[in-house]
Amino acid sequence: MTTRDAFAAEFNVPRGTLAKFDLYADMLIDWQSRMNLVGPSTLHDIWGRHFADSAQLYTLGAGRSGPWIDLGSGAGFPALVVSLLGAPNVHLVESTAKKCRFLEAVRDALGLEGVTIHNKRVEALAPMAADVISARALANLSQLFEWGLRFATPRTLWVLPKGEAASDEIAAARLKYNFDVDLVPSRSDPRGKIVIAGRVRRKAV
Structure with missing residues (x-):
């Protein structure tokens, strides 16, 4: 479990930004009482399971100023977290309207x-050139590549948190795709990889 102070120290979060994270956490708990936004068991560790888990992705994609597209x-x-930490151009793709209402409320409350x-669904989004593509707990690697290729250029960085089966997903994806890859240990989940x-x-057919 990660505390608020530990999160702030690990990711060097300024006091003003930390106050916005406080508001985000409060809004998540409030809206969760009316709709299923996250797994109920994760609410006791918002700072670790959600904020730190997302912030580590920002550290991997920091320095890129082009569009950051987050699928699902x-x-x-991680999309709102990376925006809070400094990503200047973040696109959230979410097909469920009531979740979008929550995202819009948080965005507006935090002044992002x-x-x-x-x-809309990923397949319906107009193509744009992404600097970073992320997706958290959405689909296997092959499916994420299938959805995200419309937004990818040769310099696009894909930042995709995965669980213990990350190596298996990479092996399966190599049957259909060529790609460069590194596996980074998760800072928030001892069993996870990014x-x-x-x-x-x-791959050519």
């Missing part, structure tokens, strides 16, 4: 001007 944004993890919320992929392209 749900309750805003660089955030665009798309209430897939850092680049130069993703379909």
Whole structure:
């Protein structure tokens, strides 16, 4: 379990930004009482399971100023967290309208001007060139590549948190795609890995 102070120290979060995280946590708990945004068992550790888990992705993609596209944004993890930490141009793709209402409420309450919320399926989103593509607990690696290739360029960085089966997902994805990859240990889940992929392209048939 991660405390508020431990989160702030690990990710060097300024006091003003930390206050916005406080508001985000309060809104998540409030809205969770009316709709299912996250697993109920994770609410006791918002700072670790959601904020720190998302913030580590920002550290991996920091320094990139182009569009950061987050697929299946749900309750805003990691997209709203990376925006709070400094990503200037973040696009959240979420097909469930009521979740988008939550995302819009948080965005507006926190004053996140660089955030665009798309209430549509990934397949229906107009193509754009992404600097970073992320997705948390959405689908296996092959499916994420299938959805995300429309937004990928040769320099796009894919930052995809995975569980213990990360190596198996990589092996399965290699049957259909060529890509560069690194596996980084998760800082928030001792069993988790983060897939850092680049130069993703379909194999010739």
